[in-house]
Each structure stands twice: as C-alpha cells, then as structure tokens.
Amino acid sequence: MSRFPLVTETFIVRELDALVSLHDVDVELRALFPAPEGPVHDLARPWARILRRPRPAAVLRGLLWAVRHHPRALLVAVAAVVTDHRRVPGLMVRALLTVAIACAHAREMEGSGTDRVHAHFATYPALAAWVCRRLTGIPYSFTVHAHDLFVDRSMLGRKIGEADVVITISEFNKRLLEQGTSGTPVEVVRCGVRTDHYAFRPRRIPSSGAVRALCVASLQEYKGHRTLLEAIARGGACERLELELIGDGPQRDELEHLAGRLGLAARVRFSGAQPEHLVRQALERADLFVLPSVVARDGQMEGLPVVLLEALASGVPTVSTRLSGIPEIVVDGRTGLLAEPADIDDLHRVLEKVLAGGGDAIEWARAGRELVETEFELNRNVARLAGILA
Numbered sequence: 001m002s003r004f005p006l007v008t009e010t011f012i013v014r015e016l017d018a019l020v021s022l023h024d025v026d027v028e029l030r031a032l033f034p035a036p037e038g039p040v041h042d043l044a045r046p047w048a049r050i051l052r053r054p055r056p057a058a059v060l061r062g063l064l065w066a067v068r069h070h071p072r073a074l075l076v077a078v079a080a081v082v083t084d085h086r087r088v089p090g091l092m093v094r095a096l097l098t099v100a101i102a103c104a105h106a107r108e109m110e111g112s113g114t115d116r117v118h119a120h121f122a123t124y125p126a127l128a129a130w131v132c133r134r135l136t137g138i139p140y141s142f143t144v145h146a147h148d149l150f151v152d153r154s155m156l157g158r159k160i161g162e163a164d165v166v167i168t169i170s171e172f173n174k175r176l177l178e179q180g181t182s183g184t185p186v187e188v189v190r191c192g193v194r195t196d197h198y199a200f201r202p203r204r205i206p207s208s209g210a211v212r213a214l215c216v217a218s219l220q221e222y223k224g225h226r227t228l229l230e231a232i233a234r235g236g237a238c239e240r241l242e243l244e245l246i247g248d249g250p251q252r253d254e255l256e257h258l259a260g261r262l263g264l265a266a267r268v269r270f271s272g273a274q275p276e277h278l279v280r281q282a283l284e285r286a287d288l289f290v291l292p293s294v295v296a297r298d299g300q301m302e303g304l305p306v307v308l309l310e311a312l313a314s315g316v317p318t319v320s321t322r323l324s325g326i327p328e329i330v331v332d333g334r335t336g337l338l339a340e341p342a343d344i345d346d347l348h349r350v351l352e353k354v355l356a357g358g359g360d361a362i363e364w365a366r367a368g369r370e371l372v373e374t375e376f377e378l379n380r381n382v383a384r385l386a387g388i389l390a
Contacts, residue, residue: 002124003035004051005044007273008218011191011306012120013044018382025386028052028114032101032124038248041276054104062104066135073134074103081127084155091154098124102131110136116164116389117141122148126159133162141389143167143189146303146324149176160184165388169304170325189385191306192378195369198280198313202365205287205317205355213241214286214316216279216307217293219249222300224292224321224342226251226258231292231347233262237355238348241267243290246282248273279307283314288354291320294342302326309376312336312368317361319350329376335368 001012019025031053040048054062066074077099085092109117109132117132119125119142126148129140141164149156149168160166160177166186168174177186205211217223225245232238245255245268252270259268274282283289289311293302304325311318312329318336320326330336337354339347354361 001029001031001120003033004029004031004053005035005040005048007039007041009120010041010043010276013041013047014193014378015191015382015385016047017043018378019386022379022382023386030105032098032128039273039275043276052105052108054101054108058104059100062102062107063100065107066103070135074099077131077134080155080158084158088154091152094124095127095154098127099131102128103135106132106135109138114138118389119143121145122156122159123152123154126163127155130155130159130162139164141165141167143169144173144177145169147300149173149303150301150324151299157182167385167388170328172325172328173303187388189388190376190381191304191309192376192381193306193309193313193372194378195313195373198310199284200313200315200365200369201284202315202362202369203287203317204359204361205357207358209240210242211240211287211355212285213243213288213290214246214282214311215243215290215292216246216282216310217291217305218247219245219251219255220296220300221251222294222296222302223247224294225255227294227342227344227347228290228292229255229258229262229264229268230344231351232267233264234344234348236348237352240355241288241351243268244271244282244286245269246271246274246279279310280314283310283316286311286314286316289316289318290351291318291326292339292341292347293321293323293326295323304329309372312365313372315365315369317354317357317364318368319347319354321347329371331367331371334364335371336364 029047029051081095117129117140119129122144126142133140161182167189169191174186174188259265295301302324308329320330321341322338323341332338337350339350
C-alpha cells in the first residue's frame with residue numbers, strides 16, 4: 001500500500017483480516033510512505049504494529065543492493081519510469097522515489113520464501129510490486145479501485161502486461177481495463193462487508209417532522225457535497241432534512257461557508273472523521289443516506305463506495321448518483337434511487353421523491369440487504385480472491 005493506516009481505507013483492512021482468519025495465508029503488510037496524522041480505526045491497529053515500511057537508511061541499503069546484484073533490472077525500471085512520466089515531472093519524482101523504496105522491500109523479500117506481491121491501487125503500490133518482480137522474479141498482482149484508473153494511468157499498460165492477474169472492484173472498471181490488456185486476466189472481486197456486523201432495520205421515511213439524513217465521505221470535490229447542499233437549499237420537502245456529514249478533508253472550510261450562505265447552518269452538522277463504530281451508530285440513527293458523488297475537475301470519481309454497502313446492509317433508504325460502479329450497488333428503483341451526477345435539480349427531484357416514497361423505502365431496504373448478502377458479503381468475496389491469488 002502507499003500509506004497505512006488510512007481512515008478511508010478500512011475495506012482493505014477488512015480484506016486482510018478475512019484472508020488471515022479464514023484462509024491458510026501468511027501475510028506481510030508493507031507500505032511505501034508515512035501515513036498522515038489522524039484517527040485510526042481499531043481494526044487497523046494490530047496491522048499498524050507489524051507494518052513494514054523502510055526507513056531512509058534501509059532505502060539506501062536497498063538501492064546499493066540493487067546496483068550491486070541487479071544493475072540491469074534497476075536500470076530498465078528507472079528508464080521505464082522516466083519514459084512514462086516524462087510529461088508529468090512531479091509524478092516522475094515520486095515514482096523514482098517509489099523505485100528506491102521498492103528496492104528496500106525487494107532486498108528483504110529475495111530468498112524469503114515470498115510467493116507473491118499483491119498491491120492495492122494501480123499507482124505507486126503497483127509500481128513497487130512491478131519493481132520487486134523486476135529485481136527478484138516474484139510474481140505480482142494488483143487491485144484497481146478508482147483514482148488509480150480514472151486520474152493517473154502512468155505505466156498502467158506495463159503494470160498490467162507483466163502482472164499475473166489484475167483484480168478490480170466493479171464491472172465498470174473491468175470494461176475500462178480490458179481495453180488496455182494484452183492477455184493478462186482481469187477479475188472482478190467486489191469490496192465487501194460483514195453483513196452480520198450491521199443490524200438490519202428497514203425503515204420508512206418519517207411522514208412528518210425532521211428527517212435525519214447522513215452522508216459519510218471525505219470532504220473532497222468528487223464526493224459531491226456542494227451539489228447536495230445546493231439541492232437541499234432548493235426547499236420543498238427538503239426543508240425537513242437535517243444533514244450530518246461524517247468525514248474530513250480539504251473542502252471542509254469551503255463547505256461550512258457554503259452551508260452558512262445557503263441558510264443551512266442550523267440543519268447541517270459537520271462531525272469530522274469518525275471511527276468505524278460511531279459510523280455504524282450513525283447509520284442506525286439515520287432515516288436517509290445520501291452519497292452525491294460527481295466527477296471532479298481532475299477526473300477523480302468513485303470506484304465502488306463501501307459506505308453504500310454499509311447503508312444498504314443497515315436498511316437505510318439510500319440515494320446516490322449514476323456514476324462508475326455505483327449503479328451496481330444502488331440499483332435505481334430497486335435498492336434505492338439515483339440522480340445524475342452534479343445535477344442540482346435532479347438530485348433535488350430524487351430527494352423529494354424519496355421523501356414522499358412512503359412504503360417504497362421498506363422494499364428498497366429489503367432488496368438492498370439481499371443484494372449485499374448475495375454479491376458483497378466480505379467472506380465470500382475474500383474466498384474468491386484467495387482462490388485467484390493462490
């Protein structure tokens with residue numbers, strides 16, 4: 001991984017836990033860069049204690065080892081990085097740093113009995129796995145999620161071409177990846193949740209009074225919070241909404257100012273990043289869940305938002321947008337309702353519809369829970385992953 005732990009990547013920790021607890025797999029967790037300061041989910045703490053991330057002295061030793069024992073492979077790797085990043089010098093610097101760090105990991109892995117390197121995200125983690133293969137011959141694979149496909153595709157063709165297998169989380173992603181593959185299989189293994197960790201309570205939208213709406217997402221452009229606030233401010237039945245935003249990020253000040261300017265300050269609560277058990281409690285309280293995802297100006301967008309699985313598993317009526325893998329979770333009119341991305345009027349229309357939906361919400365909740373149980377159950381999907389990587 002690039003960094004560990006990150007509060008936004010609990011889905012990876014869940015996968016690790018399931019791999020080691022349910023399958024005969026010995027796993028080492030490795031990272032490239034330091035994790036930022038911030039909340040750490042309890043389930044990530046045991047992994048953080050055994051995380052392997054080389055310090056600068058180890059990176060230097062790894063580079064010297066590669067120069068001495070694998071000079072041609074190192075030269076080929078550096079040349080490839082420079083060639084494929086020549087138009088983006090900023091990314092080139094970070095990619096070259098990744099090559100150096102990967103040398104330290106490769107030095108530790110050579111002769112260690114490591115069977116495979118698997119990377120989460122097709123950017124720097126997959127680059128490090130590719131370098132390790134170049135230096136040691138250890139096969140690698142990687143999982144493609146979202147920004148690593150939609151924003152930065154540097155060296156993606158090389159990484160796919162030399163991987164044993166590429167995993168991705170949605171059929172939407174698979175279609176994109178298969179346009180650039182050269183025989184490497186691309187397998188869909190969906191992110192998952194343990195449905196037994198979420199108490200299922202199918203709920204109606206209250207017929208009168210306040211409606212407690214919840215959005216759990218980092219405060220970044222592609223999550224669409226601006227569209228949501230603008231849609232709520234259009235009035236009508238949306239005047240009943242009291243919105244809690246769980247998550248933090250670079251847009252917090254901007255969004256707080258926008259809520260005030262729109263006259264929503266009394267109805268919108270910014271709760272910041274929260275540990276997993278408090279997110280689960282918020283889902284239990286909510287009358288409605290909204291994830292108004294959009295395509296950001298830099299091309300960033302969702303992959304397969306795990307929080308939608310958590311909302312459906314909990315029985316919360318759910319609204320999101322027609323984007324990327326989202327319609328594979330929120331099936332419009334069956335497990336929830338979808339709006340067009342970044343369309344304030346359409347999101348307002350959909351919110352009005354769900355607020356007037358009455359008994360429809362109960363049917364969406366039941367269908368949503370069934371979908372999560374059949375297609376997104378964590379243990380079943382991890383068993384499939386283990387079989388592919390074996």
